[in-house]
Amino acid sequence: MRSSSLISSPLRVLFAGALIAGVTACGSGVGSDTAGESAAGGSQSAIPDNASLISAIEPDEALAARLPAPVAQAKTVNVGSNVQSAPNNFYAADGTTPIGYEVDLAKAIGRKLGVDMAYQDMAFGSLITSLQSGRIDMTIAGMNDTKERQQQIDFVDYFSSGITIMVQKGNPEGITGPDALCGKNVAVVQGTSHQTFAAAQSEKCVQAGQPAVTVTATDSDTQNQNQLRTGRVAAILNDLPSAAYISRTAGDGNTFEVVPGPPIEGGPYGIGFAKTNAGLRDAVNEALGELISDGTYLQILQSWGVEQGALKESAINGA
Structure with a gap:
């Protein structure tokens, strides 16, 4: 999920690190295309x-x-x-x-x-x-099956991806889902649909009388992991496969964990075929x-x- 428009509203955005143009990949619609994204912090031993x-x-x-x-x-x-x-x-x-x-x-x-x-x-x-x-x-x-792409090729859907919440091991902040992000500091990659979702969730929090989500926007997943590892943020928003892999491999699985639940704004990955x-x-x-x-x-x-x-x-x- 690497494509989005940027937002403000009751969202408070903290820009961490130099912002790099073109942090987008090939995302379209719900779900995400994973091309070009590496799960930093992974270990071949796992x-x-x-x-x-x-x-x-x-x-x-x-x-x-x-x-x-x-x-x-x-x-x-x-x-x-x-x-x-x-x-x-x-x-x-x-x-x-x-x-x-x-x-x-x-x-x-x-x-x-x-x-x-x-x-x-x-x-x-x-x-x-x-x-x-x-x-x-x-x-x-990791290619999204979308209506637009279906005009060019056919798909056999094999996986549902979407936004996932990753927290410190043991979940010290007790985050159970999107609504538990109200009043929390959350890291996203600048310019992604993760940031768009955080803005929408922040608006939802405010409308419900809860504190807004504070978003720390960086230019890489690696920076976000450092923010979470050191406790400067309470959670990271990432795509399901990357978040799951990072949580299993970083620090031999003792550093992060994924909040259980279905992917947020999920959509299918498809195996592609010529028409x-x-x-x-x-x-x-x-x-x-x-x-x-x-x-x-x-x-x-x-x-x-x-x-x-x-x-x-x-x-x-x-x-």
Whole structure:
């Protein structure tokens, strides 16, 4: 959620650090695009190994028989992604192996369909055109399924993201949700929709006769973590996957925690397909549906600590 207009009203904004133009990424509508966002403070030591879980998946021969001929013959799906956004997709310590919950989901889908997933790392802005040109077969890259994008490509929705509240370990301020932010100092990245939400919440607090939210706006998630770590703010607003990953890995999981609850202003991430590739889209949708039904999907999300974004069923163009 990196795109928004700025606001004031009863919101008190503290600008911490030099403000950098262009702190936005590719967000559109609800939810967020994670391209270009790294979960600072993460640790490779907390990375789960789901190889055994994935290898135990039984291939569905009936689904595999419905794959488009080029994919079935090659037994490979060319996957485009922007491999730099933990815990969605990022490189292992070797600098060459893509890992993340999206990577594990793609592997699980591939196992169900009896195909390999071959990753291509590319700029986020190139993903849609690469689908349309046939350079890649699908993309799974923390991309929002939006009505605007549905005019260009199709989606199979696999995750619900949105704004999440992160607090110090033990939640010393007792923050239980958005309404508990009244009178609190909250850190956001300058120019994001997190800041827009904080403004709206502040207005809501004032209208209810409660103190306004004080917002500390910085130019990076890393600065926000420093603010929270030192107690200068009571909470950080961040996207669900990043917040969950940071809380699990920073200080070996002893520094931060995510306030339980569904994502705020949530929206779906979608696996993208060219409009001309409905056969692969439908096969992936059914494979994902089977993984949701048998519990494999949730196990993968739980292993990465992002189960708050789990969907109950897959959907095509569900935004």
